[in-house]
Amino acid sequence: MQSDLGGVGKSSVSVNLALALSRLNNQVGILDADIFGPSLPTLLNLRNHKATTTATNLIEPLINFNLKCMSIAFLTKSDGAIVWRGLMVMQAIEKLLRQVAWSPLDYLIIDLPPGTGDIQLSIAQLVPLSGVIMVTTPQELALIDVRKAIEMFRLVNVPILGIVENFSTYFCQKCGHEEKIFGENGAQLLSNEFHLNILETLPIDTQFRQACDQGRPIMQQNETILCSKFNNLAKQINEQMHKNKTTTT
């Protein structure tokens, strides 16, 4: 479950974290809570797929790569723009959370839209979130939104599990020169400011970007450094969750 501003690769991180958690023998679902610009169908190669209804009148999540997947795109007829006011959006979100045959699940990863608006608030109020992961780039302009999001989640008592820094660095494919295209130390600054752990830092990776655009998640392909980073991220989340379970029961 995670949040921040858009364009920082949040959805791509969500999907590959879900796959890494699934590898650790968890039953994992992923919910695309971006009503206006759903990207899950592209990322999980489920474009133009539509959901069906179960005998008990629940919506059946689509299954691909061993993940239960749900997005507003699986419920709407066309690919057209969704022009909805706040209230309709809230109803859609509630439907995606409550009227989908999710269970049994160990994890439901919710890929939140950018910002700290109605959708984020409603989800925090509708379901008891175990935690939220903040995804950011190192850039100062990105940190502005993440700071707001951290404050909002603290206000509504959702635990923040830590920070993932995406687009941390770039290595030239020809000469190997490293360049911090989007700046540096962004996650470190946030970590110091809010006393949060940095869970992982992910480089800019053209293959990763292509895999995302083509619906072939890297966690389903050959082992790369990026895969081991997602495995590490999943391991930390798993440990945090099991620790929480032990201390609360």
Added chain:
Amino acid sequence: MQSDLGGVGKSSVSVNLALALSRLNNQVGILDADIFGPSLPTLLNLRNHKATTTATNLIEPLINFNLKCMSIAFLTKSDGAIVWRGLMVMQAIEKLLRQVAWSPLDYLIIDLPPGTGDIQLSIAQLVPLSGVIMVTTPQELALIDVRKAIEMFRLVNVPILGIVENFSTYFCQKCGHEEKIFGENGAQLLSNEFHLNILETLPIDTQFRQACDQGRPIMQQNETILCSKFNNLAKQINEQMHKNKTTTT
């Protein structure tokens, strides 16, 4: 005036387009319509500045780099998270549009938040927009949101002036190797699909990113290729607007 998903450098493009239009002897205002993550104060070096009220009870826009600037950040007391429901957001937007001493102006650039939600809709209904510029990266995942936005603006009859492709390409600072980090032909695809002009393509530029983060807009610095691209963008917008004026009066 423009729109798309976040993280694609939309605010940075807005600010530098505003400066380029100002260079062409226009009176230019810029409104940061992102209530939840305002970035204008950072981009225009106006962090921690607050707005005052005029004798006629209007809010005085802040002025820097010859631009009239307004953002929710100039009106709120702290830097904390804004946790508002849709209706409050709409009221804030209306205030920023109607209760600010904007005039006289040739252009009001509105930097929209990501998505196609209440804010975008309300602005389209509150004021007669002369046009909207779509900013996107070449990446398929970014195009999803832009398609939705184009459809929404067409639905509410706002003319789309064209597309700006940001993060088009990257040149290694050491060996000069060119890499299409975020893919290619994104703007071209949209242009074909929706019969829209590509107004400009902007490369990934570390100096540009730094200048944005530090509130020193590149249009206020030495002439670079990027500056000439913003000048060209402004020239096209200016021409389109004057043509429209001539044909409608």
